[in-house]
């Protein structure tokens with residue numbers, strides 16, 4: 001029996017969220033929290049999906065899926081007629097009418113990649129003669145819609161498993177990674193609107209990077225930072241927040257543009273200081289600078305309209321213990337991260353964890369810069 005297993009990590013944006021959508025520099029690293037997917041074939045000629053975190057169990061007959069144009073679907077641009085056909089198909093399903101719109105985007109993204117990658121490579125004759133369906137189960141360690149790149153981890157799992165269904169995929173091969181990343185970006189575009197590509201790139205390649213205008217450089221200087229991720233539990237949508245910033249930028253360009261520029265410069269300053277950190281044993285003054293940058297960036301993100309009182313509460317709580325925190329990802333709720341100095345006193349950590357527990361907030365201590373996508377195909381008949 002054919003089985004494909006894929007997994008991909010979430011990410012922490014240390015600095016540069018939102019600014020990166022407008023071409024500025026951001027710095028981010030992968031997390032050790034991952035999404036995972038198992039794909040098998042079925043004889044029912046259906047795409048069956050079970051998305052545990054979204055409480056979605058639904059199937060679509062293959063015969064209902066739209067035809068892909070003769071030239072096949074592009075991996076670099078969303079095919080609008082194909083997307084519209086999928087959007088209409090999903091909108092017609094009552095099971096998906098409840099809850100947030102973004103639940104439907106997850107199903108649309110999955111069907112889009114299925115049609116664009118799998119259906120596009122099989123001929124109509126093959127489809128009619130042996131209409132093998134696929135069964136897909138997804139689970140995730142990541143909080144959904146909370147700033148840690150759950151949508152990107154999901155998108156990378158989708159892209160890598162669909163590609164592995166059509167040909168051998170090696171996650172150590174640069175061309176295969178580029179193909180996964182390109183399709184994952186299209187899935188992110190369905191979920192996010194206009195993503196920068198940072199989240200799917202980190203989830204695909206892993207490690208720690210600086211990123212601007214679709215290009216990234218690996219960075220090894222800040223992977224060892226110790227952080228605590230804190231989820232305010234306030235739900236929000238990345239798509240809505242990103243479009244809110246775009247509108248504000250359009251309305252007040254002279255005010256917004258310098259703020260976005262400043263956030264890009266802040267990412268570069270962070271990189272310069274983390275480079276110095278790697279070259280000295282006298283780290284305390286540099287950590288003081290890193291903490292100042294976090295506080296500044298948190299307030300700049302408030303200024304561009306992506307803050308939330310619950311995030312400010314986390315920043316205040318950290319500050320009462322002499323620590324710095326800032327929101328991460330799209331903001332508007334979701335997660336903040338707290339920076340711990342190396343050898344932070346056990347007493348401070350214990351106080352932080354106790355205060356977070358008392359407020360009923362979920363938190364994670366995590367390592368940065370782990371592996372990117374993993375995909376493996378096994379076939380019992382081979």
Ligand SMILES: Nc1ncnc2c1ncn2[C@@H]1O[C@H](COP(=O)(O)OP(=O)(O)OP(=O)(O)O)[C@@H](O)[C@H]1O
Nearest residue numbers: 102106140145146147148149150151154238329330
């Ligand atoms: N495990 C999952 N199963 C199915 N869909 C998922 C899963 N994880 C994320 N998604 C999709 O991604 C959406 C959440 O993405 P969104 O971009 O709003 O938040 P995020 O990626 O967690 O945060 P950020 O983009 O700020 O890092 C969900 O509503 C769903 O459409």
Ligand SMILES: C[C@@](O)(CCO)CC(=O)[O-]
Nearest residue numbers: 017018195196197329330
């Ligand atoms: C808010 C944002 O910068 C990060 C979301 O994790 C959006 C993006 O980069 O696409």
Ligand SMILES: [Mg+2]
Nearest residue numbers: 149151152238
């Ligand atoms: Mg996202």
